[in-house]
Amino acid sequence: MSINTEVRSADAEGIARAAELLRQGELVALPTETVYGIAADARNGEAVSKIFVAKGRPQDNPLIVHVTGPEMLHGLVSEVPERAQLLMAAFCPGPLTIIMPRGPEVAAECCAGLDTVGIRMPSHPVARAVIEASGCAFAAPSANLSGKPSPTNAQDVFTDMDGRLPLILDGGECDWGVESTVVSVVGEKPTLFRPGHITLEDLERALGEEVEVSKAILEKLPEGAVVRSPGMKYKHYAPKADVTLLDGTFEQFKAYVDAHAAEDPSCLCFTGEAEKLGVPCVEYGREGDGADQAKHIFRSLRALDEQGDAVVYARCPQKDGLSMAVYNRLIRAAAFRVIKL
Ligand code: TXA
Numbered sequence: 001m002s003i004n005t006e007v008r009s010a011d012a013e014g015i016a017r018a019a020e021l022l023r024q025g026e027l028v029a030l031p032t033e034t035v036y037g038i039a040a041d042a043r044n045g046e047a048v049s050k051i052f053v054a055k056g057r058p059q060d061n062p063l064i065v066h067v068t069g070p071e072m073l074h075g076l077v078s079e080v081p082e083r084a085q086l087l088m089a090a091f092c093p094g095p096l097t098i099i100m101p102r103g104p105e106v107a108a109e110c111c112a113g114l115d116t117v118g119i120r121m122p123s124h125p126v127a128r129a130v131i132e133a134s135g136c137a138f139a140a141p142s143a144n145l146s147g148k149p150s151p152t153n154a155q156d157v158f159t160d161m162d163g164r165l166p167l168i169l170d171g172g173e174c175d176w177g178v179e180s181t182v183v184s185v186v187g188e189k190p191t192l193f194r195p196g197h198i199t200l201e202d203l204e205r206a207l208g209e210e211v212e213v214s215k216a217i218l219e220k221l222p223e224g225a226v227v228r229s230p231g232m233k234y235k236h237y238a239p240k241a242d243v244t245l246l247d248g249t250f251e252q253f254k255a256y257v258d259a260h261a262a263e264d265p266s267c268l269c270f271t272g273e274a275e276k277l278g279v280p281c282v283e284y285g286r287e288g289d290g291a292d293q294a295k296h297i298f299r300s301l302r303a304l305d306e307q308g309d310a311v312v313y314a315r316c317p318q319k320d321g322l323s324m325a326v327y328n329r330l331i332r333a334a335a336f337r338v339i340k341l
């Protein structure tokens with residue numbers, strides 16, 4: 001596969017070109033407030049199947065459908081449950097994906113055989129302008145090769161997607177840096193499938209009830225377990241290095257790294273720690289500041305690859321609030337190797 005990949009600024013002309021390509025059933029990479037996505041017309045099965053080819057994505061992992069607002073939901077969902085209305089009123093547009101009963105117009109290729117569909121209303125002006133100019137609700141996963149860290153700038157998209165799609169719209173750095181929170185309102189209890197910038201506590205406040213946390217978020221599921229959100233079962237966000245998360249204080253971390261000097265390790269650490277560690281480091285955000293960590297985590301994982309690191313020890317973030325999203329991505333990047341110090 002080799003397509004000529006154009007990178008252009010997300011100005012009026014770039015947006016018009018993106019809209020034209022989408023209407024023709026082609027792929028476009030574009031920025032959202034979370035990460036960059038690869039968009040295709042969600043009603044066009046042939047277009048949607050190109051996404052799976054470009055990413056090397058397993059067919060059983062469903063895609064999220066992006067719209068500007070509730071007025072576009074007709075035909076895409078068969079019903080808007082009351083809980084979805086509460087969540088949309090509280091958080092949309094914004095970094096939230098709501099799993100709802102699927103409508104007849106969504107291409108089957110989006111849903112991997114499920115009778116549900118993930119709906120997201122991005123707040124990013126470029127994503128919204130492309131939907132408006134094309135008239136297309138678009139399906140879009142993150143714009144990385146399957147298994148790699150999600151891209152948060154156009155250059156990282158180009159690294160993965162050069163030759164695989166015709167257009168990348170450059171809209172600068174993404175604001176949040178981790179993908180949207182995914183919550184299901186299908187079934188008896190609302191369930192968090194993927195943590196993101198909108199936290200568990202935010203969801204519970206808006207819904208006025210407890211939200212179940214899918215087990216796959218914070219731990220490795222046993223082989224063969226049934227997952228309700230297929231994306232959770234894959235090794236993910238992974239740099240080439242063997243990453244291990246070390247859960248403890250900075251002093252314990254440093255002692256562990258020193259004791260393993262023979263492995264020639266590098267570290268993924270918090271801001272300001274690199275100079276104290278004495279080995280090659282990438283800093284991924286301030287300790288205790290989930291928003292700062294979320295914004296930089298994927299770029300930092302890619303930086304490890306660029307340095308060519310083979311063995312990486314990573315500082316462990318907290319597991320609650322916004323840090324839950326960072327912890328969730330890091331344990332996948334580490335293939336679930338976590339050592340309690
Ligand atoms: O922030 C985001 O959500 C980005 C931007 C581009 O919008 N998109 C994104 O898409 O992260 P993707 O495909 O990389 O992740 C979608 C996640 C996967 O874990 C998938 O399994 C889950 O959402 N998902 C999608 N539809 C689902 C459904 N109907 N039921 C359960 N899980 C679903």
Ligand code: MG
Pocket residue numbers: 141142150
């Ligand atoms: Mg993804």
